[in-house]
Amino acid sequence: MKKQSEVILVPTDFSEQSLIALEQAINLSVYFNSQVKLLHVKDTGLGKFFSSSEETLNVEEKLKQIALKYATPEVPIDIIIDQGLVHERITKIASALEANFIVMGVNSGSRFKKRLIGDTALKVVRESSVPVITIKGKHHYEGCRNIVFPLDLTETTTQKISNAIDFAKKGNCSIRVLSVLFTTDDFLVSKLVRQLEEVRKIITAGDVQCTAEIVKAIKGEETTAQVIIDYAHKVEGDMIMIMTQHEADLKEKLLGSTAEEIIMDSDIPVMSVIPKKIQ
Structure with a gap:
């Protein structure tokens, strides 16, 4: 197998859309010979500044199960657990990894609602120093025409x-x-x-x-x-x-x-x- 030097970072909140984004990241990784890093950030923006060890273990187990389900021999998936303001940690971790892309899901809903509450994906796009690929649709072509x-x-x-x-x-x-x-x-x-x-x-x-x-x-x-x-x-x-x-x-x-x-x-x-x- 060729040496994998490029990185695709995929943030997940365990929603269906974030898993669709993971599937697309795996498709991309085949063409870009990339590693996939699956990231979950525990949000401290709502006043929760620490997590119990039991909660951390549950998150880790979920990530491991997802990685086991979606990884292939050609595309390994590493997991990362972090905490903080979600959009800030995503962009900082992407920079630290020198990621080629961030691939993340965009949840459905009105633009007015998203602008009002501040959608994480939009915040990441605004602040990221690397290209961000946002995934909203449910079905996608495997590859790129x-x-x-x-x-x-x-x-x-x-x-x-x-x-x-x-x-x-x-x-x-x-x-x-x-x-x-x-x-x-x-x-x-x-x-x-x-x-x-x-x-x-x-x-x-x-x-x-x-x-x-x-x-x-x-x-x-x-x-x-x-x-x-x-x-x-x-x-x-x-x-x-x-x-x-x-x-x-x-x-x-x-x-x-x-x-x-x-x-x-x-x-x-x-x-x-x-x-x-x-x-």
């Missing part, structure tokens, strides 16, 4: 291209670039057409199959996120890759409304990539 790559006109686009090429090569999948257009302004349309073609050429030069197209939409009838999700279903996308926002003068990472809507509404896995600071 197409990465859906929404394009905007920001300076961080080139960073996202390199992430997409690297993932596509390892996953042996194609990239579908799209840009959602709500305007008929000739200058903006021409600029977007040129940029789409430049991106397509860069990706194909990286030995990855790629298509690029503009998807026209009517403002007020549907959101950018809805158009992207619909397009992903149309082209049999198995991953949507988005870029989170980074506020240059602040340490915290911010999540745009379109990115949040895609994460919360898409039943296709979503990879959130954190842009590096522009010097």
